[in-house]
Amino acid sequence: RYVRDLANASLPAVTVDGKRVQLAVNISTPQDMEQALMFGCDGVGLYRTEFLFMGRNNFPTEEEQFQAYREVAEKCGENLCVIRTLDIGGDKPLSYLDIDQESNPFLGWRAIRISLERTDLFVTQLKAILRAGVYGNVALMLPMVISSGEIRRAKECLGQAMSELEHEDKDFARSVPLGIMVETPAAAVIAPHLAKECDFFSIGTNDLVQYTLAVDRGNQKVRKLYNYFHPAVLRLIDGVISAAHDQGIWAGMCGEMAGDPLAAILLVGMGIDELSMNATAMPKVRELIRGIDVLLAKDLLQQVLSLDDGVEIREYLVKALKN
Numbered sequence: 225r226y227v228r229d230l231a232n233a234s235l236p237a238v239t240v241d242g243k244r245v246q247l248a249v250n251i252s253t254p255q256d257m258e259q260a261l262m263f264g265c266d267g268v269g270l271y272r273t274e275f276l277f278m279g280r281n282n283f284p285t286e287e288e289q290f291q292a293y294r295e296v297a298e299k300c301g302e303n304l305c306v307i308r309t310l311d312i313g314g315d316k317p318l319s320y321l322d323i324d325q326e327s328n329p330f331l332g333w334r335a336i337r338i339s340l341e342r343t344d345l346f347v348t349q350l351k352a353i354l355r356a357g358v359y360g361n362v363a364l365m366l367p368m369v370i371s372s373g374e375i376r377r378a379k380e381c382l383g384q385a386m387s388e389l390e391h392e393d394k395d396f397a398r399s400v401p402l403g404i405m406v407e408t409p410a411a412a413v414i415a416p417h418l419a420k421e422c423d424f425f426s427i428g429t430n431d432l433v434q435y436t437l438a439v440d441r442g443n444q445k446v447r448k449l450y451n452y453f454h455p456a457v458l459r460l461i462d463g464v465i466s467a468a469h470d471q472g473i474w475a476g477m478c479g480e481m482a483g484d485p486l487a488a489i490l491l492v493g494m495g496i497d498e499l500s501m502n503a504t505a506m507p508k509v510r511e512l513i514r515g516i517d518v519l520l521a522k523d524l525l526q527q528v529l530s531l532d533d534g535v536e537i538r539e540y541l542v543k544a545l546k547n
């Protein structure tokens with residue numbers, strides 16, 4: 225299987241009737257690119273930059289960040305490299321950033337909320353990303369967005385980052401696509417508005433499922449309830465992809481759901497443009513996409529959307545896939 229997977233690594237994820245889906249990889253460090261390239265990815269769909277900030281005692285400098293982002297951008301070659309801005313808080317604390325004890329950290333001071341208050345940290349990161357953009361095809365992605373205002377404020381910080389780089393006479397990419405993670409129910413519901421403010425969406429199902437179903441993603445006690453086939457989640461995702469396309473932007477997914485072949489059928493039926501996952505998940509998803517056609521996927525999606533239970537939907541898909 226392993227030998228076959230590697231042999232197929234250069235094949236595009238294209239359906240029998242010709243719909244191409246970008247297969248991208250989720251990474252946490254530049255070293256993760258080695259495995260990603262071995263399995264054949266169409267770029268990076270999610271670079272979780274917070275790992276660069278963890279396991280140390282102070283913030284990485286602009287230069288340190290630039291070196292890491294540049295390395296990944298270069299390894300992507302012509303392909304897109306989506307760098308997500310700092311997503312700390314929630315389940316990822318930073319020992320040297322003073323975050324008050326919170327009773328609900330997942331509903332607290334995290335991700336873009338921190339970046340928009342600590343604009344000193346945010347602008348430094350944006351400068352490093354813009355500089356890396358000179359060495360590849362870099363895009364910027366904001367985590368945990370719930371409003372258009374947050375995107376606009378992030379753009380102001382981007383403007384500040386550019387003018388500082390200009391003054392410092394440093395090379396940087398002047399037009400970097402700006403996207404958002406759609407990972408809160410609020411963002412999913414107002415996706416038609418948010419789509420006007422950005423260049424792409426990437427659906428973060430790890431958080432979207434947690435917030436939509438009110439099920440902690442890390443709590444074993446409620447593990448059985450954590451199901452991305454829940455019809456509420458599927459409907460939100462379907463709406464997000466349509467909202468993106470209505471506005472002429474692309475929609476991808478970078479939560480764990482993207483790496484599940486069962487889910488990939490439905491997502492192809494919804495018209496997803498990109499799936500980003502851990503490197504080891506790519507071969508199975510590639511194989512699945514190359515074996516289905518869009519009409520069949522759409523048909524299956526319609527059948528599934530008429531069911532009202534996530535467990536049933538999953539079982540239905542397992543059976544359909546066997547046939």
Ligand code: PEP
Pocket residue numbers: 270272311407427428429430431432478479480
């Ligand atoms: C997500 O929430 O789906 C996601 C990809 O982000 P993270 O897992 O880093 O929260």
Ligand code: MG
Pocket residue numbers: 367407428430431
């Ligand atoms: Mg998330």
